[in-house]
Amino acid sequence: MSGPVLVEDHDDHVVLRLNRPEVRNAIDQATVDALHAACADLERSPRVAVITGADGVFAAGADIAQLRERRRADALAGINSGIFDRIRRLPMPTIALVDGYALGGGAELAYACDFRIGTPRVRIGNPEAGLGILAAAGATWRLRELVGEPLAKEILLTGRVLDAEEAHRVGLLNEVVEPRDLEAAGQRWAERITTQAPLAVRLAKSVFHAPREAHPFVDDLAQAVLFETQDKHDRMTAFLERKKDK
Known part of the structure; x- marks a missing residue:
């Protein structure tokens, strides 16, 4: 090549x-x-x-x-x-x-x-x-x-x-x-x-680089988006089930 x-x-x-x-x-x-x-x-x-x-x-x-x-x-x-x-x-x-x-x-x-x-x-x-x-x-x-x-x-x-x-x-x-x-x-x-949630990684990177004056609003906004995802629900459910089985 x-x-x-x-x-x-x-x-x-x-x-x-x-x-x-x-x-x-x-x-x-x-x-x-x-x-x-x-x-x-x-x-x-x-x-x-x-x-x-x-x-x-x-x-x-x-x-x-x-x-x-x-x-x-x-x-x-x-x-x-x-x-x-x-x-x-x-x-x-x-x-x-x-x-x-x-x-x-x-x-x-x-x-x-x-x-x-x-x-x-x-x-x-x-x-x-x-x-x-x-x-x-x-x-x-x-x-x-x-x-x-x-x-x-x-x-x-x-x-x-x-x-x-x-x-x-x-x-x-x-x-x-x-x-x-x-x-x-x-x-x-x-x-x-x-292995991390893809959208969580993307938003965390974006929020990390946001200007100081944008915080904490952008943090809350990004979290609001993630709270509504199926990936968040599935990952937290799996975590709780693993914890319950111990």
Whole structure:
């Protein structure tokens, strides 16, 4: 198979595999276009999405050759920020499987996912300032939410790159596994998510990302929807019957 993003369908999730190994899966316009197409499918038919890279690298960044030629209009078009925000807004959770380099735009793609699983080979950070630009596709605000302001500033303003151990310690990685176990870990996380009530997961994700001023109204509204579902009734009935049988 060929193309900048390979789409692999599984029973309970879909794998989106960045596939430009000759440039360490650098994110170019064709990759962005392919990710938009994959998102459109996931919006129509919500499933857990696992995002990973080919050949032991997640994504070494945006494609510098293309980035060098971009001008003001390209920045204002939000080429990378738009697709990463769309990924963040997907109905079902997203899992980044991070091996090797996740730098610049590659790191920002990982930040946009709900969960990040890495290997000991992970190197993650934002060296954009060293190239005369800033991390404008989500890192300047997502990273602060993920690791706190002091460390976020250190990564963004000094170009510091974290290894897997520190990334896990500060919560940037949810789990670290050996490279040979990375795909199995993604499967395991997808299975854990899909054993939950699908609509409850979707609404919980949406409510989690709602602005502060929308709470508690959106919480109550989402709960009102879930209270009326057959899935809620069936799951609670099964719980009570299991409890009764003990």
